Amino acid sequence: MVFAEEDVKIESISPYGVARSTVTEKPLSPEDIRKIDAYFRASMYLCLGMIYLRENPLLKEPLAKEHIKARILGHWGSDAGQAFTWMHFNRLIKKYDLDAIFVSGPGHGAPAVLSQSYLEGVYSEVYPNMSEDETGMQAFFKQFSFPGGIGSHATPETPGSIHEGGELGYSISHAFGAVFDHPNLITLTMVGDGEAETGPLATSWHSTKFLNPITDGAVLPVLHLNGYKINNPTILARISHKELEALFVGYGWEPYFVEGSDMESMHQAMSATLEACVLKIRGYQKQARDSKKAFRPRWPMIVLRSPKGWSAPRKIDDKLLEGFWRSHQVPIPAVASKPDHLKILETWMRSYKPEEVFDKEGKLIPELKELAPTGNARMSANPVGNGGQLRKPLHMPNFKDYALPNIEPGISSLPSMSNMAHFLRDIVAKNMTNFRVFGPDETESNKLGEIYSAGKKVWLGEYFEEDADGGNLALEGRVMEMLSEHTCEGWLEGYILSGRHGLINSYEPFIHIIDSMVNQHCKWIEKCNEVEWRVKIASLNILLTATVWRQDHNGFTHQDPGFLDVVANKSPEVVRIYLPPDGNCLLSVTDHCLRSTNYVNVIVADKQDHLQYLSMDAALEHCTKGLGIWDWASNDQGQEPDVVMASCGDVPTHESLAATALLRDLIPDLKIRFVNVVDLFKLIDHEDHPHGMTDREWTSVFTDNKPIIFNFHSYPWLIHRLTYKRPGQINIHVTGYKEKGNIDTPLELAIRNKTDRYSLAIDAIDRVTSLGNKGSSVREKLMNLQIDAKTKAFEDGIDPEFIRNWTWPYPKST
């Protein structure tokens, strides 16, 4: 397959003319074509109607300026190709009784999807005021991209949509997520050629290496080689046919091409090609299922090269429209000010012959209605598209059965994360078709390897002999690992959006890679809350480990706890952040998150061995409250404290406790209250977040006039932000990661950011004004202890023994 050099200089590929296609069968009769073309026209008419019209929906009157929306919005560019693909698949759904959904990847392609849903009658069933008649059509047109209406993406309001596509790049990973453990489902997935340039999309083609043809369904991608983005040609439309074919062969697919603009031949070509692909998919599935031997076929995919803005006028005022980027958005923008443009629009709209395809009342005529499937077979009505309908609660073992036993607070040192892995293992075992764990190559490194004993890592790539040596790979498994946070997150989103449950685990610093994806998912959920018919789906659970305070050795690039800031900006109806201080709290929090719906839950927990503090019962109580005073670590019982030592996060709690121990040892009469926060949003006002406390509750825990030395896991400013209106807010001194680090010991990293025990104890002394000379001498002692520890760490390359193996209470010998 070494090409001659001249192949690099490619032939010009115009999509114009009679269809050229890999499959040359002609399955459609002239009558079929007549009908399907009418259906296509009906769809295109609706798309233009949505973009332009607020009145005169059936063009019963000559089109006038008054019928046009004051602000014209919406995108035309990809509508034709998307509608074309959808409706040709309808024939196959009916013929082969397929279970299918449609994922719309190209940006702003909602008109295509909405028009299909309306033609299928689903839209009117869901929204009775958008009925299948003139009045309903007018309401349907007007609401599109109109204040108080719906957007130009396949937003949550869109029946059948699990993929909004507002941000590009996730259509393929979402589609795969939806078909995992849905063996009969085919997700017909339109991929924009703009979208295809994004990184997340470019790597997601490799998802086939993680798809089992027996237990999973199939994704049928249609790369929409539309030719243009907003203002540029697309890369994939401007490389040679040979390169394009090689690319998809390389990604592991069998590409089928459908190229052209001539309607009649394109109908035949698309119909035949989609059918060939469906038969291929069914053939591979049958082969694997009959033989009970899973393998990775070269799954079929389609390259549809059709003109951008297909079926629009080719030129207006001598400027290219169809087949050029000008057709991307509103194709004729100035209809209100240019009467000749309004006329062109009217002629264009009438060319779709609305009077032929809709009856006088505005209803699609029966012979066209018959082209669509019925009931849940309609892609816009498939329950997978409203995945909450399919969601079954997880079978959950009792998390208390996994409790770390016999906890002596601050003395027991045990591995929180690998213990929790047993709980996850058994959740996997009890939900073998309903729950998966995702992560970019780090499940083992994150001490969650125990899960593999219930469900191994799915792998449909080649197997080598050495995989037997602890590879934990399997054709059928429950853990999904690919070194692409984007793909893992996209799979998980697709999986829960289609009614199942899951969790992603990742290194804390690199979760920023999917900031934007998580943002978009939060926004999706937030809007779903406003859409009555959307049934709640499982929460998106994000477990962050390999956290900043143990990235001392990986260095500065691996130190970033700022994902919490990104999440905290999202709607309080959607986001939840938990920082369990120990192993039993981690169990309790995880149990809670996995049972919840319609949230994005973030759990931050270190993977190393840790001091343990709470028995299971105490942990459950603590996590239920979200924050609380730890009496066993406090000595202010029955009195006002002199200082509140507060912590949030496991490593910070460890250091805060050590600081408390130091203070109690060195200044026994200092009254210290120790507070730990598990649920970050407890800190915020109850009016700003459902978990928030009232000021009265706040004061009962933190006081309104005592110094609070608050040691936080992440950037300290987040705490200031969350507490800025609290009584006594000026008394809160927050320490956290302040972007200081390199190759350090854990202690040195803490010292650099002033989150270490010595700095915290000194902070307390500096703020308790009553200590006087006593404070000064203790302060000096603490400074010296800090210097000693630091010096020893630098000499040896590790922290001194007494730091590493510190337990509560602090040895009196200091």
Place this chain on the structure above:
Amino acid sequence: MVFAEEDVKIESISPYGVARSTVTEKPLSPEDIRKIDAYFRASMYLCLGMIYLRENPLLKEPLAKEHIKARILGHWGSDAGQAFTWMHFNRLIKKYDLDAIFVSGPGHGAPAVLSQSYLEGVYSEVYPNMSEDETGMQAFFKQFSFPGGIGSHATPETPGSIHEGGELGYSISHAFGAVFDHPNLITLTMVGDGEAETGPLATSWHSTKFLNPITDGAVLPVLHLNGYKINNPTILARISHKELEALFVGYGWEPYFVEGSDMESMHQAMSATLEACVLKIRGYQKQARDSKKAFRPRWPMIVLRSPKGWSAPRKIDDKLLEGFWRSHQVPIPAVASKPDHLKILETWMRSYKPEEVFDKEGKLIPELKELAPTGNARMSANPVGNGGQLRKPLHMPNFKDYALPNIEPGISSLPSMSNMAHFLRDIVAKNMTNFRVFGPDETESNKLGEIYSAGKKVWLGEYFEEDADGGNLALEGRVMEMLSEHTCEGWLEGYILSGRHGLINSYEPFIHIIDSMVNQHCKWIEKCNEVEWRVKIASLNILLTATVWRQDHNGFTHQDPGFLDVVANKSPEVVRIYLPPDGNCLLSVTDHCLRSTNYVNVIVADKQDHLQYLSMDAALEHCTKGLGIWDWASNDQGQEPDVVMASCGDVPTHESLAATALLRDLIPDLKIRFVNVVDLFKLIDHEDHPHGMTDREWTSVFTDNKPIIFNFHSYPWLIHRLTYKRPGQINIHVTGYKEKGNIDTPLELAIRNKTDRYSLAIDAIDRVTSLGNKGSSVREKLMNLQIDAKTKAFEDGIDPEFIRNWTWPYPKST
């Protein structure tokens, strides 16, 4: 190229045995091989030394536990392949007088790079205490992954590095950035096969469509098919040879394969293959340069399939090591506790025969020293690797020449962004080999299209006839557009890291896509500040437009101004955020940013027409101060104000001024001070950021006891965070985007988030306690005005005329 189905089931590909390679020449004599093998052994010995030893660097004594670091850190997995590639390129640098740098993509591969730099003598030149002798070698070993030392990536401390690789995925885009406008440079780029699974890397292979063979240099990628990630096989190592080849053909490259483990034949194969690639590159460049016709060749790339952990013991205790993921990190972790493992390590280290390759003093023997190039030809000494050395200040036109003239504050309505485009256009024109503009398909949409008249969009894909119709594509250009924020950002980073200048423009909501990349760049710059020999590079300039307040029509997915929160968490030595309120401020800020070095500058500015407020002189003064009182909008002259109306961001300023006008109209005796903030970090304490104000300065502007109604562009909490210690902080009421939006008019979007003029005026009234009944009646009036405006917007789909065309001062007629 349709494969038979059986091809999908691939042959097992083991890297073991005699080399198999595309190129079969044998350029090396036995003597060459003997020497190069010795050089390789020296390099591998150094890698192990770094990971393990703190003493006994030349193994002059039997290896004992005391010689081993207390904490063993570092990664072995990719070291051999990387060092192997580097040193074979040395021969070609010498033979063909190449100008080359090395980019190390695989994670944690620093030992390979450091060992090469040390062998070349560069390391000792840069760090004289790491001299080329036993003492220096010991120091060199000890500092690696040791507290106070250097990390396991190619960190800024690494001579020759412009790519740390702490976060994976950017090696190819960085490499391309470095060769743009460096026609003689070859960037030898090692790509990890783990890294290759990331989205950003997967799409960056398409960069060839943006590389001009006449004016740009070349990237020679070596995909290191190492086989394993941390705990998993890699996808690309587990697909068939045919698929792998097809993939790179599809991406537009000509893949050359080098596969095997046998040292002698691998030396020949790699040497011959690299030479063939260099000759191909030079051939294409000559062809294009002689003919003066640029074209896109099928550039060569190499697939190097060698065992992970190559040259380690194959098994230890019957567990696979070499050729398996266990060799990823520290290959034999328990040497301190297992004497037999210590012995294995010693035997292994001695197998590299340190006594043969280093003389008694520890210096590389002369016949090996000769293998490396000399002076700046050494890849670790190339000035491109310390790009600040090459940086020339931009030739800047005077930004004042582009001033929006005759500004009547709050009355002139002019397009800030498209005006600024003229300034950028002329910067492009004056710096045709030194400055580029990057952006994902949005330069035109962002109203910066004027730039094309100085430098078009680079496009080496196929050209179609219709491109003449406003395509603005050119083989040689200055604007880089690909629908991948990752690739654009990576190119820009590579471009500035190698000594040039640039700017990326992007839609505000989708800049979150590169949160993590920007984080990493901030961290790089921050550390560079600590490395004495690193010369400052141009700032990374990020221009955000299509901002949240004008995403009313694109809907909720397009509304996210939270990038500022991510940036604000980074080191104050590095980050700068500017929100110019109008066109002349935008010019001034842009000029400032483009002249600066070693910062990440974020500029947020809307692209629509806007009210203008400041003449050029006033703008310059205002931007220089960073914030200030606008006297022309205030009526508290010479007195204490009753309320401070403050704003940051162009749309928020517009609404704050409108609120001020309403208040002045309705309550003429209310004393209002109007403050605008351009430089966000002015708000922070001067001890926390170099731009910060003292409390005294703060009070002189904001007062310490008057209500402050602060209208902010982004999430309001950021202002609380920045000002939490300020005098009178509890008086600050901040409005901003609160994650409320859908399809709205601009006014409705503002009202939903309470950033509109009416809400702001009401906020002021609610906080000025002295107003009494007068306040109540005005409040009611404002509420009614708000409802009227909202109702009209909902009916018409656009905001009412008086809102859209509002100017200062507010019409008295309200």
